[in-house]
Amino acid sequence: MPRTSHLIDDPLYYSHLQEWKLYERTPKERAKLSFERSIAMGRANNLTLKDIVTLSPAFWNSHRDPILALDAAAGTLYTIHCNLALGTLCSYLPYCHDPELANLLKRMAKMEVNGQFCMTEIGHGLDAENMETRATWSLGKGHWVLHTPRPEAGKYMPPTTPYGDHGVPCVATVFAKMIVDEEDQGIRPFLVNIHDGKRMYEGVSTRLLPPREGSNPVLHSITYFENVKLPAGAMLEYPSQASESGPPSNSFEQSALNLRLTQSKLAFELAASRVSVGALALSLGAASAIKISANIGWLYSWRRLVGPVPGDKKVKSKSQIPIISFSTQQNPILTAVARAYVLDAFHDWVTEVFSGRDPYPTTLRIRHSLAAVSKAITIQFASHACYTISERCGAQGLFHVNMMSRMHSELRGIAIAEGDILGVAIRLVNELILNKYSLPKSRDPGSLLARHEQGLLDECREIMKASGPNHRSPLTNTYILPRCQKIVEAIGHRMAYDAAVESVKRQIHVGTTGIVIPECVIDLFEASIVRLDEGWYIENIPGFSRKMIEEKEVKALGGVMKIAGYLVERWGLVKGGYIKAPIASDKMWGNFVEGLEKFGGHTIE
Numbered sequence: 001m002p003r004t005s006h007l008i009d010d011p012l013y014y015s016h017l018q019e020w021k022l023y024e025r026t027p028k029e030r031a032k033l034s035f036e037r038s039i040a041m042g043r044a045n046n047l048t049l050k051d052i053v054t055l056s057p058a059f060w061n062s063h064r065d066p067i068l069a070l071d072a073a074a075g076t077l078y079t080i081h082c083n084l085a086l087g088t089l090c091s092y093l094p095y096c097h098d099p100e101l102a103n104l105l106k107r108m109a110k111m112e113v114n115g116q117f118c119m120t121e122i123g124h125g126l127d128a129e130n131m132e133t134r135a136t137w138s139l140g141k142g143h144w145v146l147h148t149p150r151p152e153a154g155k156y157m158p159p160t161t162p163y164g165d166h167g168v169p170c171v172a173t174v175f176a177k178m179i180v181d182e183e184d185q186g187i188r189p190f191l192v193n194i195h196d197g198k199r200m201y202e203g204v205s206t207r208l209l210p211p212r213e214g215s216n217p218v219l220h221s222i223t224y225f226e227n228v229k230l231p232a233g234a235m236l237e238y239p240s241q242a243s244e245s246g247p248p249s250n251s252f253e254q255s256a257l258n259l260r261l262t263q264s265k266l267a268f269e270l271a272a273s274r275v276s277v278g279a280l281a282l283s284l285g286a287a288s289a290i291k292i293s294a295n296i297g298w299l300y301s302w303r304r305l306v307g308p309v310p311g312d313k314k315v316k317s318k319s320q321i322p323i324i325s326f327s328t329q330q331n332p333i334l335t336a337v338a339r340a341y342v343l344d345a346f347h348d349w350v351t352e353v354f355s356g357r358d359p360y361p362t363t364l365r366i367r368h369s370l371a372a373v374s375k376a377i378t379i380q381f382a383s384h385a386c387y388t389i390s391e392r393c394g395a396q397g398l399f400h401v402n403m404m405s406r407m408h409s410e411l412r413g414i415a416i417a418e419g420d421i422l423g424v425a426i427r428l429v430n431e432l433i434l435n436k437y438s439l440p441k442s443r444d445p446g447s448l449l450a451r452h453e454q455g456l457l458d459e460c461r462e463i464m465k466a467s468g469p470n471h472r473s474p475l476t477n478t479y480i481l482p483r484c485q486k487i488v489e490a491i492g493h494r495m496a497y498d499a500a501v502e503s504v505k506r507q508i509h510v511g512t513t514g515i516v517i518p519e520c521v522i523d524l525f526e527a528s529i530v531r532l533d534e535g536w537y538i539e540n541i542p543g544f545s546r547k548m549i550e551e552k553e554v555k556a557l558g559g560v561m562k563i564a565g566y567l568v569e570r571w572g573l574v575k576g577g578y579i580k581a582p583i584a585s586d587k588m589w590g591n592f593v594e595g596l597e598k599f600g601g602h603t604i605e
């Protein structure tokens with residue numbers, strides 16, 4: 001059971017009757033509520049600094065908690081705070097010996113101080129390596145000066161406004177070019193006070209962006225720094241790097257001068273490493289959107305009947321049938337169920353590997369890639385589930401209150417935040433085809449999905465051979481770039497399939513379901529993936545045809561349909577109070593309609 005389960009009954013999380021009334025509030029009021037929810041989530045999860053540094057099961061479970069899907073704005077604030085901000089700062093603590101930092105981290109862990117992470121610049125986006133914000137070392141004065149040299153260097157998106165006078169101070173890890181002795185020494189993170197809960201600190205300003213459409217609002221902002229003085233220790237640095245290029249020195253100024261550009265790329269990658277933790281964490285949260293959509297679609301499709309209303313004497317008693325009887329209703333729901341189960345097995349495995357609890361040896365780049373793979377397939381499945389299932393709920397599916405269209409909008413944000421899927425995929429595929437490293441190999445290279453993955457990679461290697469090992473050549477641009485996201489998805493599909501098969505072999509209960517994945521679920525997962533690139537399988541697997549693919553899928557769908565009610569129930573979403581959509585039950589619908597604003601309706605005498 002998630003540590004936050006009691007919050008569902010808390011006034012902070014409204015009952016289904018009141019949930020829709022939230023939409024009458026202004027975006028700023030709703031954002032304030034989400035902020036309060038994020039604090040409540042943080043306190044309920046009660047993660048220790050050790051949980052955050054070691055990426056403990058409690059850390060990952062807090063992101064698998066379905067409460068994140070109830071209000072992704074609160075989830076966003078929670079994960080920025082505990083992963084990006086606190087996670088980055090924690091990693092420097094052992095090297096700083098700074099009691100003030102230790103005290104700040106303790107307060108942040110208790111949610112008394114809010115943490116933000118300012119990396120992206122409005123004028124640079126994915127091209128963060130070329131950011132312009134600079135921190136200049138004042139020679140002889142012993143401090144840094146943090147400055148936004150032009151509006152395009154404003155930090156984009158982190159919600160740094162003290163809106164709502166909530167009184168919770170905010171600090172941020174701000175990435176800036178380190179300038180020492182007029183020399184650009186590369187990008188480093190700096191700890192910066194942003195506001196005291198009511199007022200911005202001197203030299204720091206922020207402009208509030210309008211809300212994103214469709215999502216629960218977050219107060220995204222653009223943040224600027226005007227010659228903000230920072231103490232020497234504000235720069236976060238692993239001292240071992242400083243000593244690599246110069247003699248160890250007690251003088252901070254001396255060690256800062258000793259840093260050389262050769263180290264800066266590594267320092268930046270290390271400092272930004274919580275971004276890939278975030279990519280994986282966000283993908284765990286996104287998986288809840290698949291389960292919630294499938295659950296709502298399943299319940300609605302049983303409730304929604306077609307045919308003449310019984311009671312009419314001319315009509316036979318079994319005149320109405322639920323729309324779940326139609327294959328067009330079943331297919332997207334059952335596919336989502338199968339994908340969610342397989343993803344649970346994959347997420348169980350990938351979090352263990354990422355945290356170093358699985359014997360597979362990883363490096364920073366491999367962990368980064370695994371996070372990218374996880375994010376690519378989870379968002380792919382979640383967006384598909386929210387979109388297709390909400391369509392199958394007709395007009396109801398369009399309403400925010402029925403959750404699916406809102407979650408779909410929020411998934412679009414997740415796809416971009418903490419590693420834009422396409423951008424990360426381009427880098428990953430280029431590195432793989434240039435054999436810079438390799439990802440965990442398939443346990444079953446003869447499986448359909450492993451052959452597909454290998455086939456797509458081989459095609460790219462052929463193209464790369466023709467163009468030379470230049471990832472910026474016109475040939476690469478034309479033929480490899482458009483394939484990258486698809487390849488990363490193919491890698492993820494194979495890994496997820498392997499993880500599911502392995503979990504069955506070892507009789508492991510996946511996620512929090514308490515059950516081993518039934519075979520028909522894995523078959524349906526495989527069939528649904530083959531469907532995504534039918535042409536490749538028909539071209540490359542002897543004897544494959546569209547008819548054969550269809551038959552495999554139909555058989556698997558039939559198997560899953562028989563146990564779908566049980567599979568959905570095992571998620572515990574209805575019981576736990578996570579299904580807030582009024583269309584999920586007659587009672588919820590009745591309560592919802594009763595709560596709607598009413599006009600007229602007086603009895604005519």
Ligand SMILES: Cc1cc2nc3c(=O)[nH]c(=O)nc-3n(C[C@H](O)[C@H](O)[C@H](O)COP(=O)(O)OP(=O)(O)OC[C@H]3O[C@@H](n4cnc5c(N)ncnc54)[C@H](O)[C@@H]3O)c2cc1C
Pocket residue numbers: 080117118119120121122124125126127156157158159412413414416417418419420422423426
């Ligand atoms: C919900 C949300 C929360 C966020 N929170 C934070 C936060 O807390 N802190 C923070 O620092 N940032 C945050 N961000 C910003 C996020 O990190 C950036 O949006 C992301 O890095 C992409 O930058 P961009 O939006 O400027 O896109 P751009 O850089 O403009 O990219 C747009 C598109 O251009 C193409 N493109 C760009 N470069 C290349 C290339 N080299 N090769 C091929 N195609 C390319 C891709 O199609 C890409 O999708 C957040 C974003 C979102 C959506």
